[in-house]
Amino acid sequence: MQPVISFLGAVVGYFDPVIDNIGLFADAFLHTLEIVVYAAVGSLALGTVVAAFRVSPVSPLRWVGTSWVTVFRNCPLTVVLFFCAFGLPEIGINGAYFWFGVTGLVLYTSAFVSEAVRSGINSVSAGQAEAARAIGLTFRQSMGQVVFPQAFRTVVPPLGSVIIAMIKNSAIVGAFGVGNELFSVHATLVSARGLALIPVLLGVAAGYLIITLTGGALLGVLERKVAIAR
Amino acid sequence: MRWNPMLRVGAAVFAVGLVAAACGQQESLGGGGGQAPEYEVVQDPRFAPGTTMAELSEAGTIRIGTKFDQPLFGLRNLDGQMRGFDVEIAKIISGQLGIAPEDIEWVQSPSAQREDLIERGEVDMVVATYTINDERAQRVSFAGPYYQAGQILMVRSDNQEITGPDSLRGSGARVCTVTGSTPSENIRPFIEESQLVLFQQYSQCRDALGTDQVDVVTTDNVILLGYVANSEGQFKLVGDTFTEEPYGVGIPKGDVQFCLFINQALTEAAGTGAYQRAWEATAGTVAEETPELPELNSCR
Amino acid sequence: MSTPVLYDNPGPRSRRRIAVASVITGIGLLAAVTLVLVQLYQRGELSEAKWGPLVNPYNPLFAAAWTGLLQALARNVYAAALAMVLSLAVGTMLALTRITSAAWYRWAVVGFIELFRGLPVVIAIFLAYRILPELGVELPRVWYLVIGLTAYNSVVIAEIVRSGVASLPRGQAEAASSIGLTRGQSLRLVQLPQAFRVMLPALISQLVVVFKDTSLGFIILFPEVLSFAGIAIQSLDNPLQLYFVIAVIFITINYLLSRLAVYVERRVSRARPTSPTPAGAAPHTEPQPLAGTSTTGG
Numbered sequence: 119m120q121p122v123i124s125f126l127g128a129v130v131g132y133f134d135p136v137i138d139n140i141g142l143f144a145d146a147f148l149h150t151l152e153i154v155v156y157a158a159v160g161s162l163a164l165g166t167v168v169a170a171f172r173v174s175p176v177s178p179l180r181w182v183g184t185s186w187v188t189v190f191r192n193c194p195l196t197v198v199l200f201f202c203a204f205g206l207p208e209i210g211i212n213g214a215y216f217w218f219g220v221t222g223l224v225l226y227t228s229a230f231v232s233e234a235v236r237s238g239i240n241s242v243s244a245g246q247a248e249a250a251r252a253i254g255l256t257f258r259q260s261m262g263q264v265v266f267p268q269a270f271r272t273v274v275p276p277l278g279s280v281i282i283a284m285i286k287n288s289a290i291v292g293a294f295g296v297g298n299e300l301f302s303v304h305a306t307l308v309s310a311r312g313l314a315l316i317p318v319l320l321g322v323a324a325g326y327l328i329i330t331l332t333g334g335a336l337l338g339v340l341e342r343k344v345a346i347a348r
Numbered sequence: 349m350r351w352n353p354m355l356r357v358g359a360a361v362f363a364v365g366l367v368a369a370a371c372g373q374q375e376s377l378g379g380g381g382g383q384a385p386e387y388e389v390v391q392d393p394r395f396a397p398g399t400t401m402a403e404l405s406e407a408g409t410i411r412i413g414t415k416f417d418q419p420l421f422g423l424r425n426l427d428g429q430m431r432g433f434d435v436e437i438a439k440i441i442s443g444q445l446g447i448a449p450e451d452i453e454w455v456q457s458p459s460a461q462r463e464d465l466i467e468r469g470e471v472d473m474v475v476a477t478y479t480i481n482d483e484r485a486q487r488v489s490f491a492g493p494y495y496q497a498g499q500i501l502m503v504r505s506d507n508q509e510i511t512g513p514d515s516l517r518g519s520g521a522r523v524c525t526v527t528g529s530t531p532s533e534n535i536r537p538f539i540e541e542s543q544l545v546l547f548q549q550y551s552q553c554r555d556a557l558g559t560d561q562v563d564v565v566t567t568d569n570v571i572l573l574g575y576v577a578n579s580e581g582q583f584k585l586v587g588d589t590f591t592e593e594p595y596g597v598g599i600p601k602g603d604v605q606f607c608l609f610i611n612q613a614l615t616e617a618a619g620t621g622a623y624q625r626a627w628e629a630t631a632g633t634v635a636e637e638t639p640e641l642p643e644l645n646s647c648r
Numbered sequence: 649m650s651t652p653v654l655y656d657n658p659g660p661r662s663r664r665r666i667a668v669a670s671v672i673t674g675i676g677l678l679a680a681v682t683l684v685l686v687q688l689y690q691r692g693e694l695s696e697a698k699w700g701p702l703v704n705p706y707n708p709l710f711a712a713a714w715t716g717l718l719q720a721l722a723r724n725v726y727a728a729a730l731a732m733v734l735s736l737a738v739g740t741m742l743a744l745t746r747i748t749s750a751a752w753y754r755w756a757v758v759g760f761i762e763l764f765r766g767l768p769v770v771i772a773i774f775l776a777y778r779i780l781p782e783l784g785v786e787l788p789r790v791w792y793l794v795i796g797l798t799a800y801n802s803v804v805i806a807e808i809v810r811s812g813v814a815s816l817p818r819g820q821a822e823a824a825s826s827i828g829l830t831r832g833q834s835l836r837l838v839q840l841p842q843a844f845r846v847m848l849p850a851l852i853s854q855l856v857v858v859f860k861d862t863s864l865g866f867i868i869l870f871p872e873v874l875s876f877a878g879i880a881i882q883s884l885d886n887p888l889q890l891y892f893v894i895a896v897i898f899i900t901i902n903y904l905l906s907r908l909a910v911y912v913e914r915r916v917s918r919a920r921p922t923s924p925t926p927a928g929a930a931p932h933t934e935p936q937p938l939a940g941t942s943t944t945g946g
Contacts, residue, residue, distance in 0.1 A: 175658065175666050178673040189895075192856065192902035194863040196874060197895045204552070207559035209687040215545060215561070282766075283684055289768035290864075293527075295545045295556070301770065302546070305460055305528040315464075315778055323771050330766035424879050426712035456869050468781055551882060571927045 135313040136321035141304060145326045150300040153220055154285045160224035161284060170261065172236055190229035195287050198226045215295030223291065225285040238273035239265055244271055245338040259268020271344045278337035282330050289326065300325045375428045385625040389443040400606040404472060405445045412438045412473035413457030413465050417549055418629045420574045421477050432456050434475040435627030437494050443614040444628050460528030466598050474598035477568065479530045489603060490596030491610035496642045497568035499531050502575065505559060505584045510564060512587030513538040521563035524553035529568045534591050557583065570631050577634040594642060599639025607647035614641060674913035698886040702893050713884065720876035721897065727790055727872065728859040738798055739805025747813065748831055761803040770864050772796040777868040793865045801858055809849045812843035845916050852909035856902045
């Protein structure tokens with residue numbers, strides 16, 4: 119028994135840098151959670167709008183939608199965030215770095231959301247839209263009341279993956295002036311205060327795993343709820 | 349395959365770029381400021397066998413950690429030339445080991461990674477605006493200091509409200525500095541956590557100050573002096589320096605012989621005027637007076 | 649989809665409405681772009697001093713700037729290629745051993761997959777960079793980036809491979825076993841070669857993700873294109889312009905890769921008129937097996 123206890127003691131001791139600063143970790147965890155909640159809501163909304171643009175009869179809107187997806191899907195997130203933090207102020211848009219970080223995540227993620235939603239729209243059988251038109255619904259009505267509600271069910275799994283990817287991507291925003299988020303904890307504790315890096319980094323990793331694994335589990339439940347036999 | 353006109357123009361531009369790049373017309377490239385001074389390179393120096401100096405001198409090459417993106421101290425120009433006061437100090441020390449500047453291997457060492465690079469043996473020494481302090485001294489040893497800086501505040505020239513660190517909390521000013529740096533820890537007692545903005549580079553803080561995104565940039569005086577000098581009157585320094593930042597040469601923990609050797613090299617350089625020339629060619633272009641070599645530590 | 653399903657072919661009145669909407673949108677776009685350009689101009693961001701080193705071949709800094717940029721970019725490409733090859737190998741191995749092996753091993757693999765799927769790729773890279781040397785594994789810096797990217801991407805590729813194999817008609821495996829092949833032989837000789845064809849588009853999309861993620865190398869001081877930018881802007885003093893050029897390069901390369909994926913997709917589905925869909929996917933998802941894994945970015 120003795121060796122087991124001393125082994126456990128050593129393990130706990132190893133994570134002292136995390137345990138001693140658990141308040142800092144908790145703060146940063148909540149802050150990251152805040153960022154990803156805003157970014158999730160924003161990117162779902164914006165991505166849906168962009169998807170609507172891409173199937174719109176107005177050709178400039180389609181063009182905007184396509185370019186939007188091409189640009190933000192193919193550009194590294196770091197570069198997108200850079201333009202939010204340093205480009206927006208240059209064109210006269212000032213704001214808190216927190217919101218610039220969220221904006222960057224929203225812009226980048228909206229492209230992936232739009233792709234998922236669009237393939238969802240394409241998965242709704244043509245008869246549905248035709249029937250909607252046959253009973254005289256306008257484009258907006260048929261999209262809003264017939265196509266989108268059905269499309270959203272098919273897109274729950276891919277959208278979930280997109281949002282979980284966004285949560286992981288949020289680890290980069292700390293490099294662009296967004297303070298006190300989870301990944302930056304390692305810089306504060308390790309570089310400036312000289313604590314051991316690896317336990318701190320494992321603590322940070324655990325924080326992200328809590329969010330992503332919980333998110334994944336919730337997503338599984340949601341998937342089963344909305345699953346429909348077609 | 350038909351190429352549309354845009355593609356064709358694009359390809360042409362790209363090809364021209366490649367050709368031009370391949371020809372590589374070398375000119376004085378970016379931010380240099382004058383010819384770098386030259387220092388004595390000792391021929392066949394003798395060192396006691398087994399010391400770090402003997403090993404390095406035998407190998408004829410040395411890996412030196414410095415910043416690559418810090419104008420005035422350690423900056424890599426577009427053509428790969430290293431410039432700055434840290435770089436010159438490193439060259440002076442290497443010269444005493446019998447290693448010429450072209451045999452130095454420069455390793456990028458940002459603030460947050462300096463101790464690690466030394467501990468992992470990826471560098472033989474670090475000269476990178478490296479403040480000597482107790483926490484760091486637990487993991488590495490310091491020779492020097494070769495310069496004494498002090499932290500100060502930079503604001504936009506029209507800012508009358510901020511006069512020094514004590515006025516920061518009341519004004520709610522947003523204060524910018526670099527992640528994992530000593531200035532970020534020094535400034536924390538003067539402000540609320542929410543006032544702090546952290547970036548990777550001081551130049552990013554300067555850009556944010558220029559676009560009104562932050563109100564104050566804080567770090568060591570010489571670094572900020574460089575930004576003030578290039579700002580065409582847009583920025584100014586306020587208050588006095590409120591910390592002492594002795595810049596040391598970071599070396600592996602406990603290498604007393606190497607530390608003594610570096611101190612000896614610094615002392616000699618101050619005597620021969622090499623130290624002063626190093627300053628004047630670099631940070632001296634923006635600072636008013638050439639510093640004296642500070643009192644060196646005992647290496648114990 | 650030549651005729652739209654979502655709305656009627658427009659009659660004269662809606663055509664007019666669409667035309668009006670198009671014009672308004674167009675004007676709105678133009679106005680926005682003009683506004684941005686005017687702002688940038690007023691702040692001196694369109695000046696020759698800022699753009700010259702990047703676009704004017706006669707600028708004295710042009711050659712050095714592009715030499716540095718292309719050298720750095722070549723390192724991104726190199727790291728992406730290594731990471732892709734390694735992820736493919738590890739991912740395939742994970743997927744296959746998961747299909748064939750004992751229960752406890754399958755659980756271990758699932759655990760590994762879930763772990764690295766839930767971890768930000770920056771942390772995977774950072775952990776590789778910091779932990780491996782502690783364990784005495786010292787490698788050139790590019791390998792820490794490659795290992796971090798592989799840890800992350802191999803689990804995605806394992807999923808792609810798994811569902812690729814699952815997408816094949818059952819008869820393939822049955823036929824293989826009926827002529828006396830073992831499961832391993834059947835996978836290696838019959839199922840995998842076919843599955844790879846189906847997976848190719850998804851794999852190419854994943855390459856886009858890997859390539860974008862190589863830009864995170866700056867975090868571990870790998871001298872890739874963003875590291876170069878961080879240093880070069882100290883001399884050039886044009887961060888916006890340099891990042892703009894880098895964005896254009898990434899977008900162009902990745903766009904071409906995605907076009908390649910679409911092209912391959914068409915070739916593959918033409919060759920096999922009954923293009924199989926991954927197990928569990930809706931029967932009429934568009935040609936994009938595993939949406940979500942392959943398109944979620946890094």
